[in-house]
Amino acid sequence: MSLSSKQPPDLVPSPVNDISQLRWDQATFLGRLNHFSRITDPRLLLKSRRDVGAAQHLYHLAKEGHVPRGTTQTQLYHAQTLYHSAVHPDSDGIMHPMGRMSAQVPFGMVITGILLALYKTTPQVMFAQFINQTFNAFVNYTNRNAKSQTTNQQIGISYVGAMTGAVGVSVIANKLVKGAPPLVGRFVPFLAVATANCINIPMMRQGEISNGVIVLDKDGHQLGESKKAAAKGITQVCLSRITMAVPGMLLSPVIMERLERYKFFRRGLVFSTGIQTLLCGISLIVMVPVGCALFPQTSSIQVANLEKPLRDKIQHSSPSTKVVYFNKGL
Template sequence: MSSEESTVLGFPEYPKFQRNQPRFPQETFLGRYLHYLDVVDPRTLLTSDSRLKECVELLKAYDAGEKNLASDRELWEAQKIKGAILHPDTGEKVLPPFRMSGYVPFGWITVTGMLLPNPSNASQPQPISKFVGAYLAAVTSACSIAGGLTYMIKKAGSLPPATRLIIQRFVPLPATSLASHTGIEVYDREGTVIGVSKVAVKQAVTDTALTRAFLPVPLLALPPCIMPFFEKFRWVQKSATRHLLVNAIVCTISFGISLPIALALFPQESTISVNQLEPEFREKTRATELYYNKGL
């Protein structure tokens, strides 16, 4: 069976190519999960400028009507590389640490991204002052929550030591979840921008906030459950370095698991009923639904 006829979890691995469309159906969680595995694929970080240019030129040729220049697989791969490196709205190259594919490899830099929006992947550019203000507010609130919970747990003399230890391990979970508006362009099925909506951006922010709130759940819930198993081994107990190394590996794997799952909760290109938007939109279009890019 050829690669273009093979399947992945019941979906064709390389279906008939569709420009600017995900390779897998977005109506189901599983389809979105497979799509985001492509989006966060760290191998795209190694793409050279010449390879990126080749992919962009191939897609331009396809758009110009040259449909038989490459196979479906080559076209999907070209679109994957372009989508992983270039911003979908601006077309500008996103720096590697701030790409979704760099989220896990550069996690030691971007771990605070769980507490605030990633400006490189936002659907609209934000002023630096707002970014810094949001960062300081998020870090302050997260540290306050974590510090307060830790203090209260230590002072809770009625709790058995084992119970206090378990609760302390999970302190980061509520801290980051709790820490976690101009308008946004809405467009029709053909991609024609109808206007800018504050209602749509509220929905986009809500979906993104839920994604960000869920993102640390596997990351911060799995290591406390897994580490006690490894801590039973002497070779881990006898060396703080080995303990740190095992902990880092477990956290990295947990992060890699949580990222595509969190992103798959909602489609990146979301739909909204015209009746839910501001009244002026009903005068601008006959469409019953419009679309917007909520960002990642």
């Protein structure tokens, strides 16, 4: 709700002209990297729901152009960071901490360590993928385009499909690499994770594929729903998630293979898993913001590339609009 023209005495003009505009240019990779390196910071998980609510309130006040007296620009930018880290851009609801991108490093490093340690037998693979896909399903649901409805049935199908795909790929791949050097077998978990992402994300967001996502003009006016925009956004999210996993799941096995030549590092599964987990954590600290920054969160698509009915509608109602925008999710 807009503030009245006569502001209460405790509110003053915001020191930031437009808080909805991010500090870094989101049209460039470096600008997005700066933004995501801050909103994926694991330390933000230590903020309470009350802290997030306060940041959300301050952010909305600043959008209206007024803030409490004494509010500094630094405080506003901190509120902006916490808002974008913990509040969904579509629904404006506070997201569950485990589903936020700031949870990717602490949760992701543990899960990746488990995946890289438990890959040799079918029971190990099933247990590791159960943990991995449960986490992935939660993250994918939390970061979906919230304007597209997802049913419990779709969530269940997505979960089962990703589990089946990941376990199936792992079991088959393990059989194929039995005669190969041990290092080759260590790459099987990455293949399983990449496959699962390509199953889990589209299935979790199949409502967007079936019904389309809302596309907007540059001024934020809704123009309709597009399945092609949904497909583009989901493809970008799949590529981003796979990119996040590449160094940790491909370089860590190589490093561990070298380290395990020394007796000091051959102290059993728990020790080696701990070392791998640490390596994965270091990788994810860098790669989570890199993966998120690969594509703008507010993605775009040429009107000429939309479905014909929607394209015709836009050309009739807004002939000057050549590009439309949508939230691709994370």
